[in-house]
Amino acid sequence: MLNLPNALASLRILLAPLMFWVILNPEIFTDNGFHISWNYYFATLLFVLASATDFFDGFIAREWNQMTMMGAILDPLADKMLTLAAFLGLMMTGAASAWAIYIIIVRELFITGIRTVAVSEGLEVKASWAGKVKTVAQMIAIGFLLMHWPFANELLWFAVFLTLYSGFEYLWGFKKAIIKDENK
Structure with missing residues (x-):
């Protein structure tokens, strides 16, 4: 549509x-x-x-x-x-650390896979505020990196931290959704 x-x-x-x-x-x-x-x-x-x-x-x-x-x-x-x-x-x-980008890509692929499993199992795992903050931090880091501004790499690594944190939070939510589904 x-x-x-x-x-x-x-x-x-x-x-x-x-x-x-x-x-x-x-x-x-x-x-x-x-x-x-x-x-x-x-x-x-x-x-x-x-x-x-x-x-x-x-x-x-x-x-x-x-x-x-x-x-x-x-x-x-x-x-x-x-x-x-x-x-x-x-x-x-x-202009950006290969390690930082690798960590971000792996997390995104892993969480996308988890989301696919959740949907296929009929589990509802909502995106958290940490995921939204992660997205904003990544976008700010990208803007700084594109413009070659000071502290761009520090912002990138901060975004990596938030990316990992939100990934762990999503996994925790997925685990709770599985437990809730099993207790039905």
């Missing part, structure tokens, strides 16, 4: 590879006489625009009662595509 929230999530999916390409191809600016910082600005602009769609698609879906199963699938998929495109591009250009 295509509605405005799903269209915004789809836009985020389309912006992710474009941003990834811009991060990996700074020569589109430097070969045309622009300073490398223009590459940073443009990649960051794409990231901020795509990130804004994340806020608006959820807000509109809730406020206009347009929550759909497709949206429940598209929204987290679009989020992962955007953050992973940014993190991988930054890692490939040497």
Whole structure:
């Protein structure tokens, strides 16, 4: 079902590879006489625009009662595509720690697998505030890394910490959902 929230999530999916390409191809600016910082600005602009769609698609879906199963699938998929495109591009250009990115990717894949199991078993494990804070911390770290600002790496490692914490919290919620289901 295509509605405005799903269209915004789809836009985020389309912006992710474009941003990834811009991060990996700074020569589109430097070969045309622009300073490398223009590459940073443009990649960051794409990231901020795509990130804004994340806020608006959820807000509109809730406020206009347009929550759909497709949206429940598209929204987290679009989020992962955007953050992973940014993190991988930054890692490939040497702007982000490969270890930090590895930890984030492994956690995301592991939790996605757990979510799939939960859904297949009919278990309800809701996203926590820690997961939302993790997402915001990752987005801030990505912005700082894209712009090559001071403390970008420290923010990245803080985001890694929150990523791991929210993953453990999700696992705890999954365990509680299994116990609750077994006691029915």
